[in-house]
Amino acid sequence: MIRRTAVLAVTGSALALSLAACGGGGDGGKKAQGSEHTSANAALAAEQAVNTVSQKASEIKTFQAEVSSHTTMSGQQTSMTGRISYRLKPGLAMKMSIPSMSVNGRKTGGFQEVLLGDNLYMKTAALSNQNAGKPWVKMSLSKLGAQSGIDIKSLMNQSQQADPSANVRMLTASKDVRKVGAETVDGTQTTHYQGTYSVQQALAKLGSDQREKMQQLVAKTGLDKMEFDLWVDDQQLPRKMAVKSPAGSQVQTNTTTTYSGFNKPVSIAAPPASQTRSAG
Secondary structure, eight states, X not given: OHHHHHHHHHHHHHTTOOOOOOOOOOOOSOOOHHHHXXXXXXXXXXXXXXXXXXXXXXXXXXXXXXXXXXXXXXXEEEEEEEEEEEEOTTSOEEEEEEEEEEETTEEEEEEEEEEETXXXXXXXXXXXXXXXXXXXXXXXXXXXXXXXXXXXXXIIIISOTTOHHHHHHHHTTOSSOEEEEEEEXXXXXXXXEEEEEEHHHHHTTSOHHHHHHHHHHHHHHTOOEEEEEEEEOTTSOEEEEEEEOOTTOSSEEEEEEEEEOTTOOOOOOOOOGGGEEEOO
C-alpha cells in the first residue's frame, strides 16, 4: 500500500515533466554554398535563441501551467489534463489539480496534490470514499521514501519537474533546432522552434543530483531520443512546450504544457486540518 501511494505521488508530479524534442530533418539534397551558409546561420540563431530562453527561464520564481499528457506503456494508455501552480523560489511549493484521467479509454476519478516543504497532501476519489469527512491525506516525503524505497523527495524537490528552466535547459542539447515561424499562443505573439535531442545529452545539462534521479526514471522507459516544439514570447520566455517520443518508441508519450503567470503571486496553502488525516 505504501509503495502504491508513493508511485501515485510520483505519477502526479511527473505529469508536468517535459523531456523534449521534435521535428528536425533536412531535405538531404545538395545546396548551393550561399544557401548552406544561410542555413548554418539560421541554425546558429535558433540554438542561441533556445540558450537565451534557458537563461531567462532561470529567473522565474512562480508560474502556472495547463498540462495535457498522453502515454502508452506496456499496452496501457493513460491520458490526463490539469492545471498546476508552482512556486520555485523561495522554497518549492506546488498545487496540482487533475479533474479526471482516462485509462485505456475509460474515465477514472482525478486527483489533487499540494506540496509544501516535506509534506505532500493528496486527495483522490478512492481516498475520499474511505475517509468520509477527511478527503485529504498528509504524507511526509521523507518517511514515504524510506518506506517505499523510492526517493520521492529528491524526485519532486530536486528535479522540480514542471520547472520551465530545467525543461528548456534540456532542450539546449538539441543539434537540429530550427525556427518554424511566428504563431499566437493564448493571445500572445510567439516564435515557434522545433528540434530533437538525445536524452542522455539532455540529462548532461542538468546538475548531478537532478541527472542521477532522472536517469533512474529514463532507464525504465527505454527512451533515447525525444522530439519537441517550443513557443517563445518577445520577453524570451517559454509560453508553450510540446514533447513527444519518436514513432516506434517502446514508450509512446506526448505532453503539452502551456505556461502563464510568470513571477505573479500564487496561492498555495495546506488543506484545512479538519479535512486532513495523516497517512499510516
